[in-house]
Amino acid sequence: MGKKTVLCIDDEKIVLDSLKKELKNALGKEFNIEIVESGVEALELFNELHNDNIEIPIVISDFIMPDMKGDEVLKSIKEVNPKVYSIMLTGQATIEGVTNAINKAGLYRYIAKPWETHYLVLTVLEAVKSYQKDVELEKRRMELEEANQKLIKLDQAKSYFLGLLSHELNTPLIGINGNAKLIKEISDDPDIKESADSILESEAKLRKFAELSLLITRIQTNKYETTFYEEKLFDTLEASLMNFKTKFEQSNVQVNKYFSCDDKLYKMDSSLICKTFDIIFDNCLKFSKENNEISISAKQDSNHIYMIIRDNGIGFSDKSIENLFQPFSADELMSHSEGTGLSLAAAKVIMELHNFKISAKNAIDGGAEIHLVF
Secondary structure: OOOEEEEEEOOOHHHHHHHHHHHHHHHHHHEEEEEEOOHHHHHHHHHHHHHOOOOOOEEEEOOOOOOOOHHHHHHHHHHHOOOOEEEEEOOOOOHHHHHHHHHHHOEEEEEOOOOOHHHHHHHHHHHHHHHHHHHHHHHHHHHHHHHHHHHHHHHHHHHHHHHHHHHHHHHHHHHHHHHHHHHHHHOOOHHHHHHHHHHHHHHHHHHHHHHHHHHHHHHHOOOOOOOOEEEEHHHHHHHHHHHOHHHHHHOOOEEEEEEOOOOOEEEEOHHHHHHHHHHHHHHHHHHOOOOOEEEEEEEEOOOOEEEEEEOOOOOOOOOHHHHOOOOOOHHHHOOOOOOHHHHHHHHHHHHHHOOOEEEEEEOOOOOEEEEEEO
């Protein structure tokens, strides 16, 4: 690729010679200065340079020329390369001509003849600087676009892998579960029964991982078949509480509700919202002590219901809050034990699917709070 080129167009050679001299002194060896005496010749030279991949940051054109007016020349050049900065240099341009150049050729500046050398040079240098900034921004945009496309492909590959892994895990897990239960039933050996229980516990964790990762993947790739109906929010909450009634009783955990609002109908997939509550209550049970309390409070304004579900457990570590709802990242950071990161990530995906919100914080006097906005 050759030097960058400034193209000057005027039907008076004395004007072109003056332009070339002044611009050469200002731009130095970094630029070539090309001069032509007609619009037709200018378009031919411009196309030739453009096809040879010569950068042409600036085109300076007179307005009144015998074959083509300057605004038409600049318009044709701009159609070939929209990045070019165009300057009209004339003492006879009409308002219509200048307007046409501004609207159709993206005119950068209009300089009247006779010009002041200082002003002309300053205008050209500013145009060059603006052009170079545009080029740099375009380069950065292309780099970001390329990086974004790579991230999209990686994310698609991750989603495909998680979906495939989750699907393929289900079949062997069914076999593991069945055989472990059978071993437990037919054996009288306490050690074997204990080993069978360990197998069942591990199988349950793997099954939960498979279910949650497959759920997240299907929702994020728009492959989850949702069924949205008008449902009452508190009815869905009660359905989840019923799911955990036995577990709450076994752990002697008291659930207290403090509602200062009426129930509202929401268009939602109630099975998914119930799943969100299940995830939250499951984590509350894991990280709360026995003989403790889980509180559920709700209030509303004209458009929203605000719900807080709080346990009295150990709360979140300071580092965990930022990444709490990111898949696989929260587990390593939390003072809570394994499993929370993926489950809360699933809860966030479900809430966002409904345009609801979920967040978390530590209560002032201990325990963790999950904040839900419907």
